[in-house]
Amino acid sequence: MGTVTQWKQLLLSALESNSHLKHSPYFQFATIGCNGRPSNRTVVFRGFEENSDRIQINTDCRTRKIEELKHCPFAEICWYFSDSWEQFRINGRVDVIDGSNPDPEKLQMSNGNAPFLGMRKGHLMLNVKSRLVIYSQREKSWFASSLKSRLQYLGPNPGLPCLSEQSLNELFLDPSSGPVASFCLLVLDPDQVQLSAILN
Amino acid sequence: MGTVTQWKQLLLSALESNSHLKHSPYFQFATIGCNGRPSNRTVVFRGFEENSDRIQINTDCRTRKIEELKHCPFAEICWYFSDSWEQFRINGRVDVIDGSNPDPEKLQMSNGNAPFLGMRKGHLMLNVKSRLVIYSQREKSWFASSLKSRLQYLGPNPGLPCLSEQSLNELFLDPSSGPVASFCLLVLDPDQVQLSAILN
Ligand SMILES: Cc1cc2nc3c(=O)[nH]c(=O)nc-3n(C[C@H](O)[C@H](O)[C@H](O)COP(=O)(O)O)c2cc1C
Ligand SMILES: Cc1cc2nc3c(=O)[nH]c(=O)nc-3n(C[C@H](O)[C@H](O)[C@H](O)COP(=O)(O)O)c2cc1C
Numbered sequence: 001m002g003t004v005t006q007w008k009q010l011l012l013s014a015l016e017s018n019s020h021l022k023h024s025p026y027f028q029f030a031t032i033g034c035n036g037r038p039s040n041r042t043v044v045f046r047g048f049e050e051n052s053d054r055i056q057i058n059t060d061c062r063t064r065k066i067e068e069l070k071h072c073p074f075a076e077i078c079w080y081f082s083d084s085w086e087q088f089r090i091n092g093r094v095d096v097i098d099g100s101n102p103d104p105e106k107l108q109m110s111n112g113n114a115p116f117l118g119m120r121k122g123h124l125m126l127n128v129k130s131r132l133v134i135y136s137q138r139e140k141s142w143f144a145s146s147l148k149s150r151l152q153y154l155g156p157n158p159g160l161p162c163l164s165e166q167s168l169n170e171l172f173l174d175p176s177s178g179p180v181a182s183f184c185l186l187v188l189d190p191d192q193v194q195l196s197a198i199l200n
Numbered sequence: 201m202g203t204v205t206q207w208k209q210l211l212l213s214a215l216e217s218n219s220h221l222k223h224s225p226y227f228q229f230a231t232i233g234c235n236g237r238p239s240n241r242t243v244v245f246r247g248f249e250e251n252s253d254r255i256q257i258n259t260d261c262r263t264r265k266i267e268e269l270k271h272c273p274f275a276e277i278c279w280y281f282s283d284s285w286e287q288f289r290i291n292g293r294v295d296v297i298d299g300s301n302p303d304p305e306k307l308q309m310s311n312g313n314a315p316f317l318g319m320r321k322g323h324l325m326l327n328v329k330s331r332l333v334i335y336s337q338r339e340k341s342w343f344a345s346s347l348k349s350r351l352q353y354l355g356p357n358p359g360l361p362c363l364s365e366q367s368l369n370e371l372f373l374d375p376s377s378g379p380v381a382s383f384c385l386l387v388l389d390p391d392q393v394q395l396s397a398i399l400n
Contacts, residue, residue: 023282030230030240030276038238040230040278042287076230078240082223082282087242 007193008053011079011088015045018081027079029057031065031094032072039068045079046141049187055090057186058141058149061098062158066184069094075188085198090190097138097185137187142179153182207393208253211279211288215245218281227279229257231265231294232272239268245279246341249387255290257386258341258349261298262358266384269294275388285398290390297338297385337387342379353382 018024025045033039046056055077059065069075077090142150154171173180218224225245233239246256255277259265269275277290342350354371373380 021282023280026280026282028228028230028240028278028280030228030238030278032232032236032238033276036232036272037274037291038230038232038272038276039291040228040240040276041289042278042280072236072238074237076233076238076240078228078230078242080223080226080228080242082221082226089241091237091239 005053007088007190007195008048010086010195014081014084014086014088018083021083024081024083027077027088029065030076030078031068032074033064033068034071039064041065046144046185049137053190055092055188055190056137056141057188058145059184059186060153060158061182061184065186066096066098069096069186077188087196089192089194090188091192092188092190095187095189097187099138099179099181099183138183138185139178141185142183147173147175150180150183153180158182205253207288207390207395208248210286210395214281214284214286214288218283221283224281224283227277227288229265230276230278231268232274233264233268234271239264241265246344246385249337253390255388255390256337256341257388258345259384259386260353260358261382261384265386266296266298269296269386277388287396289392289394290388291392292388292390295387295389297387299338299379299381299383338383338385339378341385342383347373347375350380350383353380358382 015024026042027045028040029043030038030040043057043059046058048054049056073093073095074091075094077088079088079090080086081088151171151173154173215224226242227245228240229243230238230240243257243259246258248254249256273293273295274291275294277288279288279290280286281288351371351373354373
């Protein structure tokens with residue numbers, strides 16, 4: 001916590017040196033499909049979780065990756081920086097943070113009344129703690145997105161990265177209201193990172 | 201055979217309209233790692249197999265993807281064209297064509313002498329046919345690569361996309377000699393293609 005790992009530093013400088021390219025924050029996110037085959041799509045880097053090297057991605061609860069991550073919670077990011085010819089492969093477990101996370105206060109109360117303590121209680125306590133942090137990250141990530149991005153989550157087609165201008169104009173969203181139910185934050189906790197660079 | 205599928209036509213025009221970008225022939229190729237987790241890396245598009253919509257990739261037999269494809273022969277390509285904002289996701293079975301494919305003539309002979317016919321023979325006949333086509337594709341793909349690309353397969357580090365200039369100068373390869381043992385052709389036979397485009 002607080003210390004910047006070496007690969008994170010290298011990634012941040014790759015982002016910096018490729019920042020003139022509009023596609024530099026895009027990477028490919030591979031999961032395992034429900035049919036057991038690989039599944040691979042482009043997503044947008046939404047920064048690191050505060051004081052950590054966990055990678056954030058915004059997505060829609062209705063997309064396939066959510067179901068896939070329930071079956072196998074691992075993913076590999078392949079992030080190619082076309083100007084510096086560097087490739088980062090980042091593998092890790094993914095937390096899916098949706099709106100259904102139980103309210104932390106309520107959980108703590110029911111925990112206090114729980115008839116079974118011991119291991120069960122220890123496990124629940126841990127969940128309560130991480131949920132507390134995670135829940136606020138989801139809100140932060142929502143408010144950090146542009147209003148146009150947020151509108152995507154109101155549309156009928158979760159698979160499409162952008163709604164048409166026409167549909168966007170038909171939707172209304174109060175800029176101060178919190179994340180809608182379909183908004184989901186993915187947090188990848190890297191446990192293997194491989195960097196390769198092409199020598200030109 | 202011979203007819204161009206609609207997605208292939210769309211892909212070819214995306215390639216055309218993004219051809220000014222040096223990274224346009226690169227895509228991300230996801231497989232399932234031997235540990236059961238997703239595996240994802242950048243590779244270079246090496247064209248379609250003749251008269252088909254099967255996608256060719258050159259690789260080194262010593263890379264991890266080869267072992268991975270033995271366990272699970274499926275892959276998903278995610279190909280993002282940054283100038284036209286189009287994404288192609290192409291899922292299919294991958295054939296690994298290395299130098300160990302049995303000599304087609306020998307196979308046909310042993311097939312003629314086989315004590316068991318019926319289903320067994322039918323299955324073997326099918327293999328013989330596809331192997332014949334495939335074998336010559338590997339040679340074609342080898343000779344279609346630049347001499348510099350071919351030299352990569354002589355180097356000690358199969359995972360690196362490029363050798364240093366120094367190592368390249370130390371290697372020698374007769375331009376007329378056929379594929380080296382480590383050279384491997386991957387052929388992905390698409391059975392699911394998804395195209396999405398961002399409206400700007
Ligand atoms: C440039 C680009 C950026 C995208 N960014 C995201 C993103 O940040 N999050 C997301 O869920 N989908 C994003 N998409 C759409 C995904 O590629 C994919 O189509 C969608 O997430 C549905 O995938 P799934 O059903 O396999 O989960 C993006 C697509 C493109 C072309
Ligand atoms: C721009 C670029 C292009 C690449 N092209 C290829 C390629 O065509 N074939 C290949 O096997 N590896 C290619 N690589 C290297 C792969 O990304 C990867 O590092 C290597 O194949 C080893 O992966 P594996 O051990 O998971 O199989 C390329 C890397 C970059 C950055």
